[in-house]
Structure formats: structure tokens, C-alpha cells
Amino acid sequence: MATMESLIGLVNRIQRACTALGDYGGGDTAFSSLWDALPSVAVVGGQSSGKSSVLESIVGRDFLPRGSGIVTRRPLVLQLYKIDEGQQEYGEFSHLPRRKFTDYAMIRKEIADETDRVTGKTKQISPIPIHLSIYSPNVVNLTLIDLPGLTKVAVEGQPESIVEDIENMVRSYVEKPNSIILAISPANQDIATSDAIKLAREVDPSGERTFGVLTKLDLMDKGTNALDVGRSYRLQHPWVGIVNRSQADINKNVDMVVARRKEQEYFATSPDYAHLTSKMGSVYLAKLLSKVYFMYPVRQELPSITSLINKTIDELESEMDHLGRPIGVDAGAQLYTILELCRAFDRVFKEHLDGG
Template sequence: MAGAGNGVSDDLIRLEVVSPNVPDLTLIDLPGITRIALPNQPKDIGKQIKNMITKYIKRQQTVALVVVPCNVDIATNEALEMAREVDPSGERTLGILTKPDLVDKGTEQDVVNVVLNQTYVLKKGYMIVKCRGQQEIQDKLTLKEALKMETSFFEEHEYFSCLLSEGYATIPLLAEKLTTELVEHINVNLPNLENQIRAKLDEAEEKLKRLGTATPDTDIEKRSFLIEKINLFTNEIKNATKGEEETINGCLKLFTNIRRHFSYWETTLQTSCAKFPRSLRVDMDTYESQHRGRELIGFVNFKTFEDIVRKHIKTFEEPAIQKLKEITRIVLSAFSDIASKQFVPFPNLLRAAKVRMEDICKVQQQEAENTIRTYFKMENIIFCQDTIYGVSLKDARDKASQPGIFMVQKTQLQLTVDEMAHHTEAYFTSATNRLSNQVPLIIQYFVLHEFANKLQIQMLYLTQDLEKLNVLLQEKQDLSRIRKQLQDKIKRLNAARQRLARFPDVDYLGDTLRKLETQTNEKLPKKRAIQENGEVGTRTKRKSFQNWTN
């Protein structure tokens, strides 16, 4: 599994122990930290092991049991330092001191201070145990005998006996400690765990929903299935044209985006109207010097009026076509996104939809462009209803004669220019009002509504060709496997939720663990011990987690 030599592997070796006398607990035994690689080990073996350890101990649901020999300096211990990096507050770290029989003379009190959490502070504190040595294992010392020897060692030790009386020593008391920590840790992490499972379940269900159900087997079912898919697609297209589609991540609705572009178009027209009086002076000067005929000064020539108005209206034609192209790209992109979302499992169907969209879009854009250019040709006909034009002309004259405007003696030419300005401004106001509405209406009709209607018809034609059903409904490679994986994941997550439902609080777990301790108590011998009140009594040594003696 780890390759040749003494390497390591991230793959877990799972050993399941089933018994009525063991707790429901996962214990992950990680390799010890290696500093120098052996000849038959990878050169980066130390880095590999550290990465493996970090991967497990950084999880918030994990309680890290840091095993440290008593005869090393705890302040420089690398395992504790790694635990502190991922658990700075020490809330998930429990220190376990081993090999108390190898402590140097004179350092016993230092060990006691560590266990009493006075040196390197951990919120969960420390425990001290004496496991079987290698020689004892070879001599086939039983676990029961090892526990007796461990208890005798701490009871008779000059310094460490106090740790036993305080409940910080021996493997059975470590089992009690771990049981308590297990209950408390579940109590703290259970709500967060439920939220994580709910979030993962929602995510998996949403992915499965996007994939949709598997393709049916018969041709009749396939045709109905395809019609359903196409109807969902065209309905969402229609909703987009009406501004009723659902959006995510703050994206603009299609019609909202289009309306913004229409507002820019209106602003362009209004800005041009504001600049028009200044450009009129240049046009009038050109007329006087190049085109004036036999008419007397002061007469407003209608032909001049027509030429000036047509010239300025013509300047809006290409911006209108450019606006058409911008909005066409927006609509095509939005429709393509809808197709990609609806037909994601079926690449051939998606490709067929996009081909039809591009073809229809090209035709609709050309029709809209032809209509816009025809409309601008109509605008070459200078016409406005008398009532509308009369109101606009009065507004233009009233604005020019507003009180407070500084009046000077004007020449006849200036008066002619002023009168021309009133007429052109009045007509220009009416013309730009028509343009600001008509161009958006033309664009909406051809590249939004007609586009959507024709696309719906073309997509429904796909359902008529039974020979192409299998091709259109051919799923992406591995999609069936992904769907099965998601279904299995949802099944596992639902099972996890059901398991968690058994724990509305930690009472159930506490009762289970207390029953476990009672069962093990009945099978173990009783040893004399000092109770918390100082009297001589009995303490039953528990058998849980005896694998610590290995």
C-alpha cells in the first residue's frame, strides 16, 4: 500500500471492532513524527507524515490525543506544537504522558506539574499512563495483569500517587476521561454537524436536480421526456422576455439590462438636442454663404429647415443600429445561458438549440436593422401634427423669452437664426421623442419577442423526428455514474441525519456510555483506592480502551 520500503500512505487501514462492551468511537492511529529518513524511506518522509497528521487534527470534530513520553522536554515537543497550530486555544487537545517509569531522578515533580496543567496549559488537560513495555509484550503479559501492575506502580510511587488519587493516572481512568470528553465534544459539535450535513444534503440534492432524471427507455417516453425538457426551456425563455425569470448572485434580469441600454439611447438623443442650438449657427452661416437664393433677409426658408433637420436626424441612424447589435448580443447570451442550464446533461440537444438560436438571431437582427433603416427613411419626410408641433413651438419661443434673459439689439440675420432655431427645436423635440420610443419598440419586437416565439417553434420541431431522439437525449459521458454517486451520497447523508435524530441532546449518549461502564465493571476485579473524601473504599477499574496498553 505504501510502496517499497518503509514508506507511508494516506490510505486508511480500517479495523472494525464490534462488541456490546465497546463505545461507538472512531480512533485514528497516526504515525509518529519522523525527523531523519531511513535508507529505505522517501527523503521527504517527515513532510509526508506531518501533512498526514495535520489533515486529521485540523478538523473541528476531532479531539487530538498527543502522546508524549515523560522523559522528554514537553516545551519542545513537536507533536504538541503541531496541535497548537491547528488548535491554538487547546480546546480539542488532550495530552497523554507515557513511560513514567523512565523518568530521571529529580525530575518527577516537573512531570507532576505538567499533568496538573501548570506547565504547558491545555483546556482538556493531561493524563498519565504506564503501558506494557516491549519485553512485557514478548513475555505475553496479559492486559489484566498489566492493568494491575500499572495501578500498583502509581499507588506506590512517591510523586505520582497523588495523580492517581486526583484521577489523572492509569488507563482505566483515561478511558473515563475519554468517555467524558466524547460526550462533551459531541454536545458542542452536534449542532454544527447537523448544519454541515444539511448544507451538504442541500448541495447534493441541487446538483441532482440540475442533472435531472435519467432518460427513459421507450421511444414514446423519450418523446414525452424531450417535450417536457423543451417546454421547461421555452417557458424560461418567455419568463426572461417578460422580466420574470429567476436570477442568482445579484445578476441583472434580461429585461432590466435591456431597459438600461434603452435609457442610454434616450440620453444620447437628449444630449444631442441640448447641443443643437449651437450647431444651428454654423448651419445657418453655411446656408447664407452658399445656398441663399433670391429670398429677402429675414425669411425662413422651409427647404433650409428641412435640410438642417434631416441632417441631424440622420446622425442617429448608425447609433441606433449599434444599439440594436448590442442588445442582440445580450439577448443571445441570455438565451444561451438558459439553454446551457436546462440542457446541461444533453450536449447534442444543447448544440441543436444553440444552432437554432444563432440562425434565428441572425435573421431577426437583419429584419430589425431593415426596419430601423426604413424608419429613418420615413423620418426624411418632415411631418408633425399641427397640435403637437404648435405646442413644441410655443415651448421653444417661451423658453427663449424667459424673464431675466439678457436682451440685446439683434440684426435681421440674428432674428432669422432665432426663428429658425425655434422651429427646428420644436420639430427636433417631436422627432427625438418618436425615435426614443420607436427604436426600442422595433428592437424588442424583432430580437426579443419574435426571437423567443420562433425559437419555441423550431425547438418543438425537434420532437417530430423520432430517429434523432436517441441522439438528442444522449447524456454526457459518466453522467449516469455521477447521478448514482449523488444518489448514494444523499442516501448516506439522510442516514446520518437519522442517526443524529437519535441525539436530541446528549442524554441518550450518556446513558449508553454509563451502561457500557456498568457492563465492564461487572467483569473486572475491584482494587483498593483512595476516594475523594480521603476514606478507604473501592474503585472499579474499567476495561475501556485497553488497546492503549498495546
């Protein structure tokens, strides 16, 4: 367990460093992108799939902006750290490293404000991620990337290219071979129309990296269930069912702990899903992802990550050598630099004289 937590913590720190240095993948740079080499869990779904509710259920808190249309307009890298019971839980943004947010309503506001800072108060999107770390006794050690919801049509105020722009952004995350795809689909809609599954099948046809999540199981038509989905759309991993909070519960600010308990009660008492209770729900999903995240991409990709870091260091050191030594800031160091330059000039001048 200690090894798993230290490895996940290492990946989290590297991701934060990448963002601070302007490396968030997918761009044309002079050096290799470390961000693209890192493992990730990409959360993918349509705009009404219940994606936000799944993330909040995993965290056990209300913290994501809500509204109509495209609410997630920048990738949100959500890094979860489990702390001991009794410790103060809080959130911290990489762009505000010294500020601890203990009020989750303020976290929600900061996500919205930081999104607007880059995109403006419009409906535009940006590939530059927001980094949020949450320290809580109610989470598992895990990193998730919340991506803009896939959509089929542009709404007023959006360019016609928004549909393609969002798909390209999401695709840039899920097509990486070291990316785990968390494909969110509502159970009360035809799974054949699921944008998340369609995209996942294109980039991961074997289903090895895809985890299917069915939301809104409690909203299916009476007399129907989602058991056939797993048989019709097979993945390498079993589908996981989730029961979201209802809109009425959200409006009443029903506590997420209460919502988790109601979710467990739903599965335990359901004639359709009672036999699967131990492998259903948001708590099980979080533990499953944390385990797989370590077993598959983190452990497998660590040697290549180490190699890329060493390669990048060599490239940067070579560039530094080409630029020359740094100039000192104090008078003594600057005088020394001038003397060094004079000696170098004297040496080169003599070589030319001797050669001529």
C-alpha cells in the same frame, strides 16, 4: 447515557459513509467536505512516544502492527463500541463489511495488508483512512484517529519530503476547530522536545482542545518524576500519566488485562503518584475522552453537521436535476423514457415553430 451513545454512534456511521463515498477531508472537491465537519479525537505523537501502546491499552487488546520506522502509514479511524458482558467481541473493517474478526492477530495482519494495498510494500504514506470498528465489553464508546508518527529525518527508502508530508497530514486533522488533540509524549524525554506538544501549541495555543498524555513514567531516572510537567506546560485539561507494557512484556505476550492491572498497581503504590491514582492510567483516559468527546465537539457541532448535510443534499439534488431522470433497466421503463423524450422533442419543436 443513551443519548450520548446514540450521538457517538451517529457520528461513527457518518464517518464510515464519508470514507465509502471517497470523502476523507483535506481535498478539493466540488461539494463541501462532511468529513472535515465531523468531530474527531486525533492521536498525535513521535515514532517512539508509545502511541501504539496507549491505543492498545484503551482497547485492552494487541491489534496494531509493530516494527521500526513508520509503521502507521495511513490514518486508522478506530471506532469503539461497548457491548454487554458475555457477548462475543470482534472487529470489523469498512472495506470488509460482512467479515467479523474475532482473532486480534488477524486484525493486525489486515491493517498491514490494507495499508500495503494502497501504499505498496514501501515506506510511503497515504491520507486515505482505514476504518476499524471494535465491539467489546472492555471499551468505552469512542472514536480515535491514529495518525502516522511524527519524525525528524527520512530513512532509507523514503523521500526527503516524508517529514513534511507526515506533519502536513497530521496537521490537517488537528487544526480543525472541532478536533480533540491527544498529544502523546514520553516522560523519560525532555518535554520541550515533544513533537506532539509543539504541533498542538501551534494549532491550539490556548490548550482548550489538547489533552496531554505522558507515557513511560516508570522509565524515568530514579529520583525524578513528571509532576513538574503539568506546571511548566499548562493545558486547559490535566495531564494523564500512562504506564506502557515493557518490551519484555510485549515479547512474552502479556495479556492487556494483566497489563492494566499492573498499571493501576504502579500508580497506587508510587510515592510520587499515589495521590493521583484515580486520575491516571489508560482506563481513566478512555473514560475521560469519551465524556469530553460528547460534551464538547459532538454536542456543539451537531447543528452545523445537520446544516451541512442538508446543504449537501440540496447541492446533489440540483446536480441530479441537471443530469436528468435515470433511465429504466427493463424494456417497459426504457420505452416509457423514449416516449417521454419524443414528447419533449415535440414540445420544443412546436415552440420553435410558433416563435418563428
